[in-house]
Amino acid sequence: MSNEVREDLKYTDTHEWVKIKDDTAIIGITDHAQSELTDIVFAELPEVGKKVVKGDELCVVESVKSVSEIYTPLTGVVKKVNTALEDAPETINQSPYDKGWLVEIKLENIDETNSLHDAESYRKLL
Amino acid sequence: MVKQSPLHTVHKELGATFTEFAGFEMPLQFSSIKEEHLAVRTSVGLFDVSHMSNVWITGPDAEKLLTVTTLEDAHRIGDNKSQYTAILREDGTIIDDTIFMHLGEKYMIIPNAGMDEIVTDWLNKQAKQHALNASAHNVSDEYVILAVQGPRSQDTLQKLTDIDLKTVGFFGCTDITVADAACIISHTGYTGELGFELQIPLNENVEHVFRKILEAGKEFSIIPIGLGARDTLRLEKCFLLAGNEFEGGRTPLEALLSWAINWDHDFIGKDALLEQKQTGIYRRLTCLECIGKGIPRHGCEVRKDDSKVGVVSSGSLSPCLNKGIALAYVDKEYREVDTILDISIRGKTVQAKVIKPPFVKKDWAKHR
Known part of the structure; x- marks a missing residue:
């Protein structure tokens, strides 16, 4: 079981990570989540320009046997998606915090980030 | 109540994650489904499939009972042969599919997980209705079923038995001793690869057999396989x-x-x-x-x-x-x-x- 937690990121109860830079947020799934899912074989990403509200389904990642919905922890508009995952979804397993990022969102309400966990408090959930 | 395999603690020790399937908590995967899948296609893997059922068909009319209740004319299936077949309702729909093994005077069938009672009751009901002197006995709780599957399965098992496995033949079955345990071997499987299935009575040292197979297969990089890869392996072969x-x-x-x-x-x-x-x-x-x-x-x-x-x-x-x-x-x-x-x-x-x-x-x- 792999459980790396990075200091510079924010986290959710449902094992997404968020990297905030000014008014944008990059979202991915944590090392713990990828390790639980094992063998990610498909990632379905949203359309650029889609408006998402906190709690909406953002993308779907599939392992051989399971389908997992990823919910956005923040409200905003999808600015970029990691299209490299379409041909290499296993990147999420190999590099969950770097090359395996999922979606970049332009934030609508920066205050929502206050409810996210910092590294220390996320570690306690594992 | 959810049942577990007698090998549950061994699976835990080997790092399995578990899933519930037809009333059984069984290993879903040990390492990863992909890795386990490819091990079976390219070399060898070991499955615990104890969730499957074991039912003996005995009595002078055992052959007739199977003939009337399955797609196969059991008379055609000689001693020490296994046959894949299905049991139907009157309307032609399938109750269950199964392998039957012809072992001397009696037959063992392997109904699917959770189907043991339904199939046993059905067969006994049909024996009565057709006035056949034969009966079905559910012994699912008395056996562990292991499957050794993959191109190196025979090389692995051969180290643990005195019987030349080549003589068993495809879809053959026989009483055998494997790693000191008296059991039934059948040259069958659910992966589309060369493979064998072992029905091991619980009064034998089942854990010893399991560990011995892993040891014998070590040189072929054998790994334990969960239900996840079992499903993808069978699906690829339809x-x-x-x-x-x-x-x-x-x-x-x-x-x-x-x-x-x-x-x-x-x-x-x-x-x-x-x-x-x-x-x-x-x-x-x-x-x-x-x-x-x-x-x-x-x-x-x-x-x-x-x-x-x-x-x-x-x-x-x-x-x-x-x-x-x-x-x-x-x-x-x-x-x-x-x-x-x-x-x-x-x-x-x-x-x-x-x-x-x-x-x-x-x-x-x-x-x-």
Whole structure:
């Protein structure tokens, strides 16, 4: 079981990570989540320009046997998606915090980030 | 109450994650489904499939009972031979599919997980109705079933027994001693690879056998395999999974089992099958290989030009082909090889092509 937690990121109860830079947020799934899912074989990403509200389904990642919905922890508009995952979804397993990022969102309400966990408090959930 | 395998603690020790299946908590995976899948296709893997059932058929009319209740004329199946078959209701739908092993005066059948009581009761009821001197005994709780599957399965098991496994023959079965345990071996499997299945009574040292097989297979990099890879391995070969492919009542003609029907004997459900064969209009299991990206799952709709023409009974990513694959019940008009159909996955359409079974051909590992 792999459980790396990075200091510079924010986290959710449902094992997404968020990297905030000014008014944008990059979202991915944590090392713990990828390790639980094992063998990610498909990632379905949203359309650029889609408006998402906190709690909406953002993308779907599939392992051989399971389908997992990823919910956005923040409200905003999808600015970029990691299209490299379409041909290499296993990147999420190999590099969950770097090359395996999922979606970049332009934030609508920066205050929502206050409810996210910092590294220390996320570690306690594992 | 959820049952566990007698080897549960061994699986835990080996790092298994578990899943509930038909009333049993069994290993889903040990390392990863992909890795386990490829180990079986290229070398060898060890499965605990104790969730499957064991039922003895005994009595002077045992052969007749199997003949009247299955697709096969049991008289045709000689001593020390195994046969794949199915048990039908009067209306031709499948109650269960099973292997039966002819072992001297008696037969052992291997109903699916959770089907032991239903099948045992059905067989005893039919014995009575047909005035046959034969009976079925459910002994599922008295056996562990191990499967050793993959091109190196024979090399692995041969180290643990004095019997020359070549003499067992494909679909052969016999009493045997493996790693000091008296058990039944059958040259069968659910992976489409060379393989063997062992029925080991619980009064033998089952854990010892399990560990000995892992030890014997070490030089071939044997690993334990969970139900996840068991499902993807069987799907690539178009073997049926009772809970998926028989759901809602399917006949052998619908479920691609015509090859298993021996028409030269009378059996329960035969009249219904003859009638269905004559009309010829029914959905039949069809192999669909995705062209576009996406993984079909159980229950996805199959469509052609916006009308629903079928439904996926089993779907997954094929670890060997790295494509989405599905078994689907499809209307008669759309089953021809190379027909392009749409599979609806979470509201999106993924194109798929009808192919001739199986998805992964024989000797795939040699040609990849």
